[in-house]
Amino acid sequence: xxxxxxxxxxxxxxxxxxxxxxxxxxxxxxxxxxxxxxxxxxxxxxxxxxxxxxxxxxxxxxxxxxxxxxxxxxxxxxxxxxxxxxxxxxxxxxxxxxxxxxxxxxxxxxxxxxxxxxxxxxxxxxxxxxxxxxxxxxxxxxxxxxxxxxxxxxxxxxxxxxxxxxxxxxxxxxxxxxxxxxxxxxxxxxxxxxxxxxxxxxxxxxxxxxxxxxxxxxxxxxxxxxxxxxxxxxxxxxxxxxxxxxxxxxxxxxxxxxxxxxxxxxxxxxxxxxxxxxxxxxxxxxxxxxxxxxxxxxxxxxxxxxxxxxxxxxxxxxxxxxxxxxxxxxxxxxxxxxxxxxxxxxxxxxxxxxxxxxx
Amino acid sequence: xxxxxxxxxxxxxxxxxxxxxxxxxxxxxxxxxxxxxxxxxxxxxxxxxxxxxxxxxxxxxxxxxxxxxxxxxxxxxxxxxxxxxxxxxxxxxxxxxxxxxxxxxxxxxxxxxxxxxxxxxxxxxxxxxxxxxxxxxxxxxxxxxxxxxxxxxxxxxxxxxxxxxxxxxxxxxxxxxxxxxxxxxxxxxxxxxxxxxxxxxxxxxxxxxxxxxxxxxxxxxxxxxxxxxxxxxxxxxxxxxxxxxxxxxxxxxxxxxxxxxxxxxxxxxxxxxxxxxxxxxxxxxxxxxxxxxxxxxxxxxxxxxxxxxxxxxxxxxxxxxxxxxxxxxxxxxxxxxxxxxxxxxxxxxxxxxxxxxxx
Numbered sequence: 001x002x003x004x005x006x007x008x009x010x011x012x013x014x015x016x017x018x019x020x021x022x023x024x025x026x027x028x029x030x031x032x033x034x035x036x037x038x039x040x041x042x043x044x045x046x047x048x049x050x051x052x053x054x055x056x057x058x059x060x061x062x063x064x065x066x067x068x069x070x071x072x073x074x075x076x077x078x079x080x081x082x083x084x085x086x087x088x089x090x091x092x093x094x095x096x097x098x099x100x101x102x103x104x105x106x107x108x109x110x111x112x113x114x115x116x117x118x119x120x121x122x123x124x125x126x127x128x129x130x131x132x133x134x135x136x137x138x139x140x141x142x143x144x145x146x147x148x149x150x151x152x153x154x155x156x157x158x159x160x161x162x163x164x165x166x167x168x169x170x171x172x173x174x175x176x177x178x179x180x181x182x183x184x185x186x187x188x189x190x191x192x193x194x195x196x197x198x199x200x201x202x203x204x205x206x207x208x209x210x211x212x213x214x215x216x217x218x219x220x221x222x223x224x225x226x227x228x229x230x231x232x233x234x235x236x237x238x239x240x241x242x243x244x245x246x247x248x249x250x251x252x253x254x255x256x257x258x259x260x261x262x263x264x265x266x267x268x269x270x271x272x273x274x275x276x277x278x279x280x281x282x283x284x285x286x287x288x289x290x291x292x293x294x295x296x297x298x299x300x301x302x303x304x305x306x307x308x309x310x311x312x313x314x315x316x317x318x319x320x321x322x323x324x325x326x327x328x329x330x331x332x333x334x335x336x337x338x339x340x341x342x343x344x345x346x347x348x349x350x351x352x353x354x355x356x357x358x359x
Numbered sequence: 360x361x362x363x364x365x366x367x368x369x370x371x372x373x374x375x376x377x378x379x380x381x382x383x384x385x386x387x388x389x390x391x392x393x394x395x396x397x398x399x400x401x402x403x404x405x406x407x408x409x410x411x412x413x414x415x416x417x418x419x420x421x422x423x424x425x426x427x428x429x430x431x432x433x434x435x436x437x438x439x440x441x442x443x444x445x446x447x448x449x450x451x452x453x454x455x456x457x458x459x460x461x462x463x464x465x466x467x468x469x470x471x472x473x474x475x476x477x478x479x480x481x482x483x484x485x486x487x488x489x490x491x492x493x494x495x496x497x498x499x500x501x502x503x504x505x506x507x508x509x510x511x512x513x514x515x516x517x518x519x520x521x522x523x524x525x526x527x528x529x530x531x532x533x534x535x536x537x538x539x540x541x542x543x544x545x546x547x548x549x550x551x552x553x554x555x556x557x558x559x560x561x562x563x564x565x566x567x568x569x570x571x572x573x574x575x576x577x578x579x580x581x582x583x584x585x586x587x588x589x590x591x592x593x594x595x596x597x598x599x600x601x602x603x604x605x606x607x608x609x610x611x612x613x614x615x616x617x618x619x620x621x622x623x624x625x626x627x628x629x630x631x632x633x634x635x636x637x638x639x640x641x642x643x644x645x646x647x648x649x650x651x652x653x654x655x656x657x658x659x660x661x662x663x664x665x666x667x668x669x670x671x672x673x674x675x676x677x678x679x680x681x682x683x684x685x686x687x688x689x690x691x692x693x694x695x696x697x698x699x700x701x702x703x704x705x706x707x708x709x710x711x712x713x714x715x716x717x718x
Contacts, residue, residue, distance in 0.1 A: 003391030007398050010599055015385065018393055022384040026377050032362030032677055034377055036558040039366050039680060072431040072560060073581060076595035080579030111577055194596055199395040201431060201560040201598030218470055220439030222432060223579070236435035237553055239560030239598065240369055318391055321398060 004343035007321035008152055008296060009174070010194040012338040017248045036241040040234055049232075049240075052247030059250060059259055060176075062183050062206060067229040069205040070243050072222075075101075075173045075192040078203060079108035081223040082169055082188065085215045087113040088143040096120045096162070098130055099151030100327065101171060109146070116142065128154070129288035133162055142166050144187055150175035150293050152195070153325040155285070155332065157293040161185050167211055174295050176204070177253060178337060179263040187211050195295070196337050198246035201239045253337065262337050269335045269344045270294040276348045282355035300330040306358055307331070317350050319343075363702035366680035367511055367655060368533070369553040371697040376607045395600040399593055408591075408599075411606030418609060418618055419535075421542050421565060428564040428584065429592040429602050434460075434532045434551040437562060438467035440582040441528055441547065444574045446472040447502040455479045455521070457489055458510030459686060460530060468505070475501065487513070488647035492521055501525050503546055509534035509652050511554070512684040514644070514691065516652040520544050526570055533654050535563070536612060537696060538622040546570050554654070555696050557605035560598045612696065621696050628694045628703045629653040635707045641714035659689040665717055666690070676709050678702075 005012040028035040031044060038045045053068050062068060071077075082105075087093060091113040095106040098120050109115050116139045122131045138145065144167040150157040152174040162168060167187025176191040183189065188211060193202035205225065213226040221227055227235050256262050274292060277283045282302045285292065301310060307323075310331065314322050324330040335344055364371040387394040390403065397404045412427050421427060430436075441464075446452060450472040454465040457479050468474050475498045481490045497504065503526040509516040511533040521527060526546025535550040542548065547570060552561035564584070572585040580586055586594050615621050633651060636642045641661045644651065660669060666682075669690065673681050683689040694703055 001391060002385060005392045005396050007392075007396065007401075010396055010398060010596065012396050013393065018385050022381055025381040025384065026361060026374065031679075032360060033364045033366075033679060034372065037364050037366065037369055037371050039369060040559065041685070042366075042680070072433065072436070072598075074431065074595045077431070077579065077581045080581065084579070108580055111580075192596065194599075199598075199600045200399065200596045201601055220436065220443070220579070220582070221467055221470075222436045222439065236433045237369065237551065237559045239431075239558075239601070240553075241558045241600070242560055242598070320390075320392060321401070326400070 001318070003318035003320045004339065004346055005320045006333040006335065006339065006343075006347070008195075008325065008332060008334040009192070010200045011196075011334055011336050013198070013245075014249065014252045014338045017245065017252050020248055021245060035244050038240070040237050040240050045240060048244050048247055052243060052250055055247065055250035055254060056204075059253055060181070060183055060206075065209045066183060067207050067209065067212065067225075069207065069225065069228045070233040070238055070246075071203045071205055071228060072201065072239050074200070074203055075171055075190055076104070076108075077223070078190040078205065079105045080112075081225070082144075082146065082190070083109040083112040084219040084223055085225050086144050086167070086169070086188070086211060088214055090141045090143055092116065092139060092142050094118060094138050094142040094145045094166070096136070096145070096147035098148060098156055099154035101151055101153065101173070102146075102148040105146060105148065105171060124288040124290075127288035128156055128286055129291050130156065130158060138164065144169045147171070150295055152296050152334075153328060154287070155293040155296040155298040156287050156291050157295075159290045167208070174334075174336075175293075177259060177262070178266050178295055180259050193242060193246055195334070198249050199242050202242035202246060265341065266294050266335070266337065269339065269341055270297070272341070272344050272348060273297050273333060273335065276351065280351075280355060282359055283351060295336055296332060296334050298324055298328070298330060298332045303358070304330070309358075310354055313354060314350060317346070319347050319350055360677070362677035362679045363698065363705055364679045365692040365694065365698065365702075365706070367554075367684065367691060367693040368551070369559045370555075370693055370695050372557070372604075373608065373611045373697045376604065376611050379607055380604060394603050397599070399596050399599050404599060407603050407606055408597075411602060411609055414606065414609035414613060415563075418612055419540070419542055419565075424568045425542060426566050426568065426571065426584075426588040428566065428587045429597055429605075430562045430564055430587060431560065431598050433559070433562055434530055434549055435463070435467075436582070437549045437564065438464045439471075440584070441503075441505065441549070442468040442471040443578040443582055444584050445503050445526070445528070445547070445570060447573055449500045449502055451475065451498060451501050453477060453497050453501040453504045453525070455495070455504070455506035457507060457515055457517075458513035460510055460512065460532070461505075461507040464505060464507065464530060483647035483649075486647035487515055487645055488650050489515065489517060497523065503528045506530070509654055511655050511693075512687060513646070514652040514655040514657040515646050515650050516654075518649045526567070533693075533695075534652075536618060536621070537625050537654055539618050552601060552605055554693070557608050558601050561601035561605055624700065625653050625694070625696065628698065628700055629656070631700070631703050631707060632656050632692060632694065635710065639710075639714060641718055642710060654695055655691060655693050657683055657687070657689060657691045662717070663689070668717075669713055672713060673709060676705070678706050678709055
């Protein structure tokens, strides 16, 4: 049986997607071979790749003046590619710091240019929160402003898109496709696939046309957005199977009613889990309400000595991968698109039972 | 039914491997989730990753002073990573030119340092061949010597490993695991997975310990061999599913009797196909015998006007992806490890029938 999987990434995929991939594994559409055994330049594969992009454009309502790239290397390789492509003549950018992932992006960018780090963490009634933009010391001469829309480890998320007249660059790894977002407000959006898109090994970059061709000459060819855009993400062989699986996820999302529908489902899941945590004396979430992530819900038990017991019993109840990130401890339930409401209900039921037995 | 797939890459995978992956797709080893839905840091996944490396080490007899890295980006990203990591103080390297892939590696390396290009193409009795090493003008002060052991597009392969007192760097993308090779002769071996290893999206790097930590400070973190080695290829989330599938391929190779056994099978396939081509007035292969690839067999028809008809009829006979690379035309049969002797026999039977009907 399939368990409920709350892993932060690589994360749960829709069962229907895995079933389709399973059925097609040895013989894709009666062609006598697996999709992963096909040339990326074959007519059949190119059609699969193009349909995936078209479906993503439909889901996210991506304007025509944006290119969509299906790359390798994870969001972390974009931590390098973004400054190498976009720092420009001033060699300067603003990075908003809200947690571990925005910090990692900053550290990598600092190797290439002058990075203005804006500390945006604060507390609100004793809970962690993101400061109001009015307090930020943004540079006049930054080539772009970078932020991580949702911090996967901390479980802290922006309530609004920052306003800037500079190109806005956003790491959407753990929130892409979870809620509607106005792509036209961004210069560049990037996301590792292994949360809401597909399997690990694929990275999406959505980039406005005018930012494509600003790379310094000496950067690795595969990191050059202009080269990847010109070659439809096939400067070399892309991660064809991961791209195909992502296409199946996009089809599944359209079948669910698109992003508006999945957002309503995600809100219901988040409200159920946060609502239960808030009603409990046994569990606590450290984030102020306006900045709570709807995808990653960290929580602690009243007595940390019970953590191991909690994880063990959860697993026995088919509730998997609830341990918090090794850097912070505690618990974390990642409730991405593929985690159904019933899974969150099962988790809440288990949490309640556990609390009653251990209070 | 499964067809015989002669694609140059992404290429045929063993049917037994795909069947195992299919069976495990939704529920890996009764754990309630797919292997691609698991954290790369989970105990279960780390065991899968480590077993894949151990099996590869066994297959290739990799000495202990070599690290094995499972990376993303394809061999083409290594075209950048290799010079960025290894060019050293002299900023100089020798690149042996034998075809399109060694040329691509050279062009990328030329963006970072002083590259001495050694033209190693020649003709022997009117056929293409690789010059004897005694004619090469190798540099005294090169940081390394680079070559492509097998040119996938040209179908030309080295008969011997070049001798050098510099670190030898080899692109083995289309020949790795096809024949025994003495790893200790190399400083670095790299290979895109999508021929003899697994699906596209994974790249193997086998690197001697002393070469790990020579990168210039400003290179992207993910391209730094020292960082990847220190983090067991998990500086960030690796291509977990591709890594898992590669592990299944390694297990399959061990079941076949290892590299010696698969090499004998590969020799039999190559002898069958080249033998038929040589015996025919209708087909021709352009490569001199000592340098014929045992993996990629390009051939032409006596009348190029028949190419389309040949490909169409081949496909009707379940013999797929025989068109030559778009840059050279003609035909090419890639007969990687996963293509069985029966597939090559079926191809030869079809070729013979086609020739008789069209001579």
